Amino acid sequence: MSLKDVKLIATDMDHTLLTEASTLPPRFEERLDALAELGIQFGIASGRPLYTLQDLFPQHYQQLALIADNGGVISYRGKIIAKTLMPVATVQEMVRVIRDETDGLPLICGLTSAVGQATDRKYDAVYREFYHQLDYLEDLTAWTGEADKVTIYLPGGDARAVFEDVIQPRFGQQFSVAVSGPVWIDIMMPGIDKGNGMRAIGQQMGITSDQMMAFGDNFNDAEMLQTVKYSYLVQNFAPGMEQYATYRTGSNEAYGVVQVLDQVIAAHQ
Template structure:
């Protein structure tokens, strides 16, 4: 592990506990990694403004891979931004609400937008999208957005992905299951793996010098790309083929256990 120069982790069900909390004294780990010259990155389906709020003292010293790679910020500077066409966004919203028990959120760069009829899920949405507004008709929306996320309260995200989202949008856009109740759709060729490659090129860090942690399918490309890809013990069983290594669960602070090994080796 002495050759590790860049470490990235997913947030939900990976770094964060099931209670949605960071490991104790995690800021101290970030400071220790910085002192060793190791770059740390958050790779999440969450937007930039939410990730900044979660790391108020450290976000300017980190790389933030947001919305599964659609936006990348390096030490406070946005270095990549990939937008979905408005027509596609509106088509996704109409298709989902018409064909399944799904509730789309338009992930704008400055805030998310949902349908007024979906305000019953505000507590769920706002955990991930701190800036959130509603409108009566999503088809009247216009603006810049890099992702549509779909909330599926029935917990059938994998089935909806295979039956509806992948056949309709998979060829032209990047789509992934990001949890039992979530599906994300981004511009084509945008994922956490391509984001890691872009950061590596920018910082002259090879995939062999990278480590990453994840739990579900929107982490697959990232875990496959890096040399040291770790699944937490609570990961989706279908992810077994995408990572070489295993660590403890999020509630047992599996990410921190490996970070301690990296710090000891350096």
């Protein structure tokens, strides 16, 4: 393994880069500056929307690669280079299925804000941690607009079961679906995942997957980890993820991503 080859590094956010208290590792922005000085592009690959990722990195988002909504929107150094929208009728149908056939709550991920069902306002604090722009409708099946993802919030923590019993059988053939945590399932257009996001950024940079590194913990990271040569799981990865990454690092609480970033920075000096 030659860390000197790495030109693009991307990390998942929740349970990977962020602590369980949703905080960044100490002095993380210093690492961003150090990587930039070395000519290494850093990226965030997240189920979170673009506007939230920009809010989290107000001083740096113009220099970052941002793979938002699991790849539904891709921004490179402050410019959107790709967005893949879902048909309005498709979104409305997904809302109906989620509401009628699961114990989950539908959330439409619009490009400028997320939209939830008015009766689900009691989960506003949970939603806003991830979706900083948030609106509500009395009837979510009446929504119209631009959206690149439908997400399902499962307060009961049964995301994996609902995915296997309802969402994968119903939508898995026509759409890109992924469990992104114990209480979240994401549905995107076909072919949309973090791996394709990495390839899109690589094309912008003129580099290959052999020059890429990525970090993740859960199943919406699988394609990204399979795409890059230097694939890492943090120690707290979800059971079943072992097959998707070559390397391991410390947990999110132990700042495992930063442990490897420091190795990369040292290798380039």
